[in-house]
Amino acid sequence: MTMGSCEHLQEYKTTHGTNSFRIIHTYFIACSSADARRRKAKSCVCHTCRLHGPRLHACLNCIYFGCYGAKHIHEHAETKGHHLAVDMVHGAVYCFECGDYMYDEQLEEIARKQYTKSKKGIGLRANFSSWEPNEVEIEILRQNPKRRKVEIKSSIGLRGLINLGNTCFMNCIVQALTHTPVLRDFFLSDQHSCQVLSQDARQCLVCEMSRLFQEFYCGARTPHIPYRLLHLVWTNARHLAGYEQQDAHEFLIAALDVLHRHCKGYSDNILLSYNSQLNAGTSDSNGSGNPHHCNCIIDQIFTGGLQSDVTCQQCNNVSTTIDPIWDISLDLGPGPPAGGSSNSNSSPNSGFTNSPGTYEPTSLLECLKRFTKPEHLGSSAKIKCSTCSSYQESTKQLTMKKLPIVACFHLKRFEHSTGYHKKISTYVSFPEELDMTPFMSSSRNNTNGYNNQVIQESSRGLSCDNKYSLFAVVNHMGTIESGHYTCFIRQLKDQWFKCDDHLINKALPGDVLNSEGYLLFYHKQILEYD
Amino acid sequence: MADPQDRKLKDAQMRATINQKLVETGERERLKELLRTRLIECGWRDQLKAHCKEVVKEKGLEHITVDDLVQEITPKGRALVPDDVKKELLQRIRTFLAEQSNI
Ligand SMILES: [Zn+2]
Ligand SMILES: [Zn+2]
Ligand SMILES: [Zn+2]
Numbered sequence: 142m143t144m145g146s147c148e149h150l151q152e153y154k155t156t157h158g159t160n161s162f163r164i165i166h167t168y169f170i171a172c173s174s175a176d177a178r179r180r181k182a183k184s185c186v187c188h189t190c191r192l193h194g195p196r197l198h199a200c201l202n203c204i205y206f207g208c209y210g211a212k213h214i215h216e217h218a219e220t221k222g223h224h225l226a227v228d229m230v231h232g233a234v235y236c237f238e239c240g241d242y243m244y245d246e247q248l249e250e251i252a253r254k255q256y257t258k259s260k261k262g263i264g265l266r267a268n269f270s271s272w273e274p275n276e277v278e279i280e281i282l283r284q285n286p287k288r289r290k291v292e293i294k295s296s297i298g299l300r301g302l303i304n305l306g307n308t309c310f311m312n313c314i315v316q317a318l319t320h321t322p323v324l325r326d327f328f329l330s331d332q333h334s335c336q337v338l339s340q341d342a343r344q345c346l347v348c349e350m351s352r353l354f355q356e357f358y359c360g361a362r363t364p365h366i367p368y369r370l371l372h373l374v375w376t377n378a379r380h381l382a383g384y385e386q387q388d389a390h391e392f393l394i395a396a397l398d399v400l401h402r403h404c405k406g407y408s409d410n411i412l413l414s415y416n417s418q419l420n421a422g423t424s425d426s427n428g429s430g431n432p433h434h435c436n437c438i439i440d441q442i443f444t445g446g447l448q449s450d451v452t453c454q455q456c457n458n459v460s461t462t463i464d465p466i467w468d469i470s471l472d473l474g475p476g477p478p479a480g481g482s483s484n485s486n487s488s489p490n491s492g493f494t495n496s497p498g499t500y501e502p503t504s505l506l507e508c509l510k511r512f513t514k515p516e517h518l519g520s521s522a523k524i525k526c527s528t529c530s531s532y533q534e535s536t537k538q539l540t541m542k543k544l545p546i547v548a549c550f551h552l553k554r555f556e557h558s559t560g561y562h563k564k565i566s567t568y569v570s571f572p573e574e575l576d577m578t579p580f581m582s583s584s585r586n587n588t589n590g591y592n593n594q595v596i597q598e599s600s601r602g603l604s605c606d607n608k609y610s611l612f613a614v615v616n617h618m619g620t621i622e623s624g625h626y627t628c629f630i631r632q633l634k635d636q637w638f639k640c641d642d643h644l645i646n647k648a649l650p651g652d653v654l655n656s657e658g659y660l661l662f663y664h665k666q667i668l669e670y671d
Numbered sequence: 672m673a674d675p676q677d678r679k680l681k682d683a684q685m686r687a688t689i690n691q692k693l694v695e696t697g698e699r700e701r702l703k704e705l706l707r708t709r710l711i712e713c714g715w716r717d718q719l720k721a722h723c724k725e726v727v728k729e730k731g732l733e734h735i736t737v738d739d740l741v742q743e744i745t746p747k748g749r750a751l752v753p754d755d756v757k758k759e760l761l762q763r764i765r766t767f768l769a770e771q772s773n774i
């Protein structure tokens with residue numbers, strides 16, 4: 142195997158040039174027009190056996206296509222003395238004298254350009270290519286010869302965090318964030334280029350996160366003391382300052398907000414246009430006031446699009462808005478049931494009322510069903526209908542227009558009403574694998590809510606694009622006044638660990654799934670590359 | 672029942688027509704792209720790459736050809752493609768064919 146060209150190919154290029162290769166590549170390998178594709182479809186057959194392959198090659202000396210599988214191209218090379226042929230799938234040139242493929246830089250450059258053109262022609266994005274280190278990076282790699290390999294038994298990435306006085310709420314979120322796969326990849330590949338002025342760089346929370354990731358993945362085993370992080374959060378989110386116990390959910394949202402603000406600028410990342418798609422969808426609604434018109438890594442990972450459809454009861458006019466969200470807060474208290482069947486009625490929406498029922502969800506799926514169920518807003522909450530030009534009763538339904546890469550579910554265990562604060566400690570089950578398809582806007586049907594969505598889901602059950610895996614769970618123990626936060630995090634594919642401040646212990650998936658979850662972190666199984 | 676010879680011929684014709692349609696519309700490239708993505712995602716690519724490296728190391732870079740490599744890894748490569756991926760591709764092809772009225 143050679144990594145370059147051979148004398149035969151070089152000689153061919155001097156006498157014949159690169160034109161034949163270019164023509165074959167343009168018309169039969171990477172077509173960029175419908176016309177070329179039609180021609181390709183008709184003529185790409187072996188001239189000897191009339192089959193489509195396997196591994197059709199085109200002679201570089203004359204007009205002959207032959208398959209490699211049945212050695213028809215070999216026969217041609219032998220009898221005609223034409224020793225160079227192009228693979229019609231990959232565009233590599235085979236030399237029959239040398240008995241192997243050649244990698245000629247000049248020809249590869251031609252091929253690369255053609256491929257890009259042809260992909261655009263059929264609406265495909267450019268090829269995803271794996272990372273190639275540049276000269277600077279090669280030098281860094283040379284200077285740092287020590288390699289770390291993550292193996293089944295390795296404890297890399299696991300590190301306890303010292304409690305600095307009721308800061309377990311922060312420790313949990315730090316554990317969850319440092320074990321968010323895409324976020325970890327972002328920081329470990331050093332993608333944050335700081336936009337904060339150099340003298341203020343110590344004030345940048347993103348930079349602090351970078352350092353934190355280094356602390357977590359450097360291999361050290363002693364607990365880390367996150368005092369700088371705490372200090373930064375205090376100075377940037379004043380409402381969280383002080384040594385009282387804070388709400389982990391509130392901290393998560395504040396941390397994401399500060400990170401998003403400190404990211405500024407635009408990161409050049411494979412996921413870049415993820416959010417521009419989302420934003421394109423919102424531009425016709427209230428998009429201009431949208432705070433998340435942003436491509437920062439936080440928005441790329443955590444921002445989903447929540448669609449709200451308000452249907453006027455008078456004229457059935459639907460007004461749709463899409464709002465960016467970083468998390469999904471789910472009610473646990475008693476309310477109307479989530480199931481559709483008990484509500485079936487001749488008038489589709491009349492079954493839904495606003496009055497609290499006795500139903501309490503006991504699983505994440507039930508919470509989500511309730512979350513995405515059409516809700517009758519009642520006579521006390523009339524909304525101005527643009528078609529009727531008057532205030533009308535209406536129905537509102539929430540669905541997911543765009544799924545985030547990381548879906549964070551917040552089970553509202555803390556109730557703060559006037560006069561009383563209370564914690565709901567009911568067990569709410571949640572799955573290790575979650576399919577969000579039924580809760581997507583695309584699954585929304587006229588009025589019947591979830592029931593029909595299930596049917597739709599099963600008919601396209603093969604799609605796994607909307608599937609998520611659980612990777613972190615934050616738990617709260619105790620009461621609303623005095624409690625303690627711990628969390629479970631997933632390492633590698635299915636190894637779970639319980640983090641209790643400075644203590645880290647192995648856990649079983651069963652421990653995780655049976656715990657009283659407060660924040661549930663799910664990671665998308667399949668990412669779209671842009 | 673049609674005789675097997677006849678059926679074989681019809682099968683081959685059908686295959687050729689389908690292939691032609693897939694190429695003409697660009698769907699073949701899209702399917703390839705989908706397959707490529709899925710194989711990267713499920714770890715197939717990394718697994719096969721590691722295997723290739725082993726084979727190359729064993730035989731020595733100077734002495735191995737692409738053909739040797741193809742022969743060595745094809746059985747493993749085929750066997751390692753997850754059923755989910757095959758199913759998805761099949762479903763996509765079915766959907767595509769259903770949309771083509773003139774086949
Ligand atoms: Zn042939
Ligand atoms: Zn020839
Ligand atoms: Zn040669």
Ligand SMILES: [Zn+2]
Nearest residue numbers: 335345347348
């Ligand atoms: Zn920074």
Ligand SMILES: [Zn+2]
Nearest residue numbers: 401435437440
């Ligand atoms: Zn942002």
Ligand SMILES: [Zn+2]
Nearest residue numbers: 453456526529
């Ligand atoms: Zn109206």
